[in-house]
Amino acid sequence: MNDTLKIQLANYVSAYRSMPSPAPAERPSNPVLTENEKKVFMEAEKAWAAYSSSPEGKKELAAVENMDLPELRAYVAGLPDKPVFSKLIKWIRSLDLPDSSFSIGLYVEAELVIGFSGTLGVAVGVGNSAGAQSCEFLSVSLEVGLQAGALAGVQFGLWNQAPAELEGNATGVELDLGIEFEMSGAFYFNTSGLRGATLTLGVGVEDGIAVVECYTFILGDQGADPYIKPVVQPRKSNFLIIESLKCVHPSNDGAGDENEIYFIFQADGDTAYPYPTYDYFSMKEGDTWQCGRSVWFNSSVAVTVYDEDGTSGNDVVGTFSISLSQLKLGTSVTFKSTKDYSSGFDKVEYTINVKLIAQNVS
């Protein structure tokens, strides 16, 4: 798996880890698949075998290794439109099934301090929800001892919920699906009871999940301000700390003499990270916020400071451009805004203190 995808997935894992644990759910007895459900999984396996061995499938799966999360999401979202899966879904919808969703997802494992796995998938309505809108989802779980960094397989699921209702916690338990080919089966439950069953191809039975806690995010149109804010940074050559931000003079935003400050930092033009990750820090004239925000970078870091204003959009109150050449290892350097945001009587001014703490890290 490429590092970009790993970092992007890790941000979801991070969000998952900041959630409260769900109420304990009582494990239901192992479900027994209906004959139609077994047929669905067996036909799904055949469809995947046909697709993955086709020239188109081989080419696309080879490209998956280099995709970032938005690209992978777009690829997965397009799977139900491919003739082999389109035909499969049409057939599944003709069956009498107790389930409400059928999903196809790519299952990946990665390690970044801790091991985690993720399934990026698309769910379509079946059974009573055959007309429901499809949706894309990402399920993540924390695991130890993973064979990290690989596209581990493809996962098919049959779920009791309609596609749009798949979000939330669940516990997964290994399950013998009663199907005779190499795969790993599992069923999932939470406090609402049984959620569904999955079949994962490409992961040896001995690598099955045993018991795993996971969370499913429905991936909506998150636009430029995603619900899940990025926080995990890829390692680069140099490491600095934005030690502090000083309010020399606040912006007069019509709501008193206090600014609600947050900033966005962007190393080398890559991912833009907010800090604080959520919310803001209130500042008045003369205040210094010891923010201590570390940043990995190769050559430059751009920092934009905002005053959050809930009524009329957020105002930029400082723009900073930090280059490696301006820094000296272990020494604090004060930066002034590259642009003057004062206007009229409003002499807004912020400064930041930056210290380089590691250079040419291999």
Added chain:
Amino acid sequence: MRKHSIQVTSIYCNATSESGITSGDEVYLVCQADGGLPIRVPGKINSSENMKKGDTWKLDNLVLNFEYEVLVTLWDHDLNYDPNLATYLQSNDFQPGTGSGSKRLSNRNGADYTISYTYID
């Protein structure tokens, strides 16, 4: 690559955030070493520490390992678990040679906490 570690021993509440809907703050920590994957405390994806003025939250063996720095952020999640609605309280960045001691972290919304720590190596 030399690893360092620091132990955060306790959080003392001098005053709670004004914005709290509930009685006191529902405090949790997010600790991010070297810009990597953060850990949440209390761990196990679970709850927070309800803190009122005068309360001490004793942390059970919270040892943070890092190479260059570890950023510890205090949050208050009140009633809603949506991270977008969490309230940032304050943060402190620990670096090698930080030493042992305590530091007072406050903000203009009334939150005032003292974080105590022991520098291990």
